Structure formats: C-alpha cells, structure tokens
Amino acid sequence: MFGRKAAEKLDNTAAALHKVGGKAGEAVANAVIAPVRRQIDTDCTRCANGKCKKH
Known part of the structure; x- marks a missing residue:
C-alpha cells in the first residue's frame, strides 16, 4: 500500500x-505514525542514510 x-x-x-518535542514528541510519533509505519515492509530509511540514532 x-x-x-x-x-x-x-x-x-x-x-x-522526537527532536523538537522530546518525550512528548516521541509519544505522539508512536501513537500516530507508528501504526502506519508498521504497514510498510521497508527497513528504517534513516538507518540506510546513516541518520538514525535509534538503531
């Protein structure tokens, strides 16, 4: 899709x-963005670009 x-x-x-809102921003991202992101069968694009600080 x-x-x-x-x-x-x-x-x-x-x-x-996450950068702007800290923990509150991460909570919003987890609540709103994560469910949609889980539907995409692609690894973290920020990791592929060397920009991810979580993985």
Missing part, C-alpha cells in the same frame, strides 16, 4: 517530532 518514499517521510517526521 505504501512505498519507500512514504516510509522515508514517516521516518523523517518521527525523527523531527
């Missing part, structure tokens, strides 16, 4: 929320 570009946008949005 969603592709790599959608995964990249979701990953970047989640990272931005």
